[in-house]
Amino acid sequence: MKSEVKKENSMILQKEMIEGLFNDLANAKANGRKVCYTFVPGNLSELIRTFDMLPVYPEINALQNAMRKKSAAYIKEAEKHAHSEDVCTYVKCDVGMLLKGNIGPTGQKLPEPDVLLLSYTGCFTFMKWFETLKREYPDTTVIMLHTPYQENGKMTPEMTQYMVKQFHEEVIPKMEAVSGIKFDEEKLKKHLELSKESEDWITKIFDTTKHRPSPIDAYFAGVYYIGPINIGFRGTQEAVDYYKALYAEIQERIQLGLGPVTPEGEMSEEKYRLVVEGPPNWTSFREFWKIFYDMGAVIVASSYTKVGGVYDLGWRHNPEKPLESLAEYCMNCYTNLNLPQRVDLLSKCIAEYGADGYVTNSIKSCNSFSAGQLAMMREIEDKLEVPVGFIESDLVDPRYFSYSNIKNRLESYFQMLAQRKMMKELANQPSNT
């Protein structure tokens, strides 16, 4: 590692945006702002903004609590209230936080929801989660937007129509009723225009890993990059400015031939390029990341950074077709793709970004991601002949993060990669005879 981490302009911008949002939330009730709890995959940021509401993302609160080492206590609290050990720990962390006074990750009390917008995309747990919250907040309006699964790897017109009808019949009327604001399609279109712009930028940003060395880590740092687009800023000028600034910084790194920035400074040598499937562990995020950067491993693409939307394949919000576009966006989130689509997407990343290997971090309590990961891994191994690695951890439950197990497994994996590399190099050397 060479230099100390310095705060880049984009980091400052993001920090300000997030602080601003949490401050707005803390003052929401006093300022008469309506609050909408919703989820990241399939988040309808633009629509929420059209109704001038403020978003709360329970899974983001959970992960931030985990990073601040608060999740263990919350999970225990939920388990005291009959929540099973086996289910999604995001839910338990959120319920525990609620039971303990709903103090958000920034230490400020979170406002109660005026509406629970259940854009149910690729994860059944979302549905159960909001059923649970509805019992806690009986006066809250629940809006269900059912997103059909891409069972055949396609978004059909039928599926889109079904969703658009839901917007007309359920989502919009209920949001109008809660917010007291009439739906303004022109306003929505403006937000969508800006979304499209952010999506162009973020695609360009994640595409920079084509360079060698890769100027960014598309998993560990990637989770910060997706922050604004995932938590309610998509569709704003702020997000566009943030991504522009980030892109400019990355360009500078490319010019200087620099690798990714890690919590301990710049990574000096890029030894391995990996694609990672599955969410990261949040309770030991830094330690987890360190295992990789200590080995000179950089993640050139990850599926997790696509949970809030898959833009790699060219899909963009379209202001000309606002509601259709929102529908397609939901259907096109990573966990709403079927397994063959997920395999194809990851294979494309492995090929395009020249990855040496593919690693799955299987999350104990997330069936949406995990059920099927072994089959995907096998398929990718057979199809692309890349070495595959497999580790297990959890999102926000520290009981399920075993540092030594993960480290051992990864070390053996990196040894295998090293051998492969050596053999490849030998095979490429001109023979003396």
Add this chain to the structure above:
Amino acid sequence: MLDFKQLIKECKELAFDLNFTRAKRWKEEAPGRVVVGYMPVYFPREVLHAAGALPVAIFGGGDKKQVIRGDAYYQSYICHIPRSTLDIVLDGQTAHFDGYIFPSICDVIRNLSGIFKLNNIGKFIKYMDFPQNFLPEVGGVFYQQEMQHVMHYVQEINNKTVTTADLNHSIALYNKNRQLIERIYEIRQHYPWRMTIEEVYYVLRAGTVIPVEEHNQILEQVCNHIEQNIGEPQDKVKVVISGAFCEQPSIGLIKSIEEAGCYVVDDDYMLGSRMILGDISATTNSPLEAIAHAYIYQSQYSSSIYDVSNPKENRLAEIAKKRGADGVLFASASFCDPSLLDAPIFQKAFDKMGIRYIAFQFSENINQYKVIKEQVGAFSDSIKLWEDESVHIS
């Protein structure tokens, strides 16, 4: 007519025939017949029947199948049912099946459909997305389109065009099926000693793998039998079981609950066969719409259906009340997210309503249920001790 014991024995054999021999024979009996497997829990079987296909439920392997390959596909923290299902399929035990349907009940089954796709299993694989929108003109229309896809897949195999009359005929047969099943539960509610829950289970599960016409005959015989004044009541409490709606407990566990001092007067085993409450109109010009409306207006509560406009805790309490139950057993398959995520909702509500309950977990292949039996025994004893306190439902 077979005697009752013999009938139950045959049902037991059919229910646990993981080679699905009856379906195979049925297919061979006439050309153009199509066999379609569907994963638990519910699927509108009427549609397949009308299309000339035999719907066959695949409920995993229970304790009858040693899982070998499935474990290589699923991490230890995923419920048991998909792995034993894969073993059954990869071992060729469903080689005579033409297609597979994966109803949208949870993320595990959803992704199982992807594993079937990756492995190119069957002539078609349909993920059946049940609408979570309950407006007939929105979710109802979508549901009809989903059913049409299923008929289309079958038609590609057998070339049969499904008519309104076909659909109405099938609906009528399944109406009869549900009526007869409900009749069994009604009789057992008052005279649970006339037929054990184990026997009910065999009879219902057999119905998921054979033609409905045959099943209706079996059910009629069962009803005739238990309408007679047979058996002797025992000192047992009445309970309802909830949570075992997808992965099924082993027979040993099903049996041991009654042995531990309970009569199970309602349950959600084989929920799919009882998912629609009451009849579906069998005389309309738009039968698909009738099926869709039945799903929207007449579905039983289930962990897989979004429920905020009709909360499940009240519905389960109603069932307990209707059956005169003394308490509820929450039985969840290990790692079953939908069931486990519902548990706190139920338990919190039941604490408030004063309904007695206990909760436990099982997996389809466990045959060590001593602890559960003890728990259930203690539960029934405690109810007997407080006999004069009945279930309060507010």
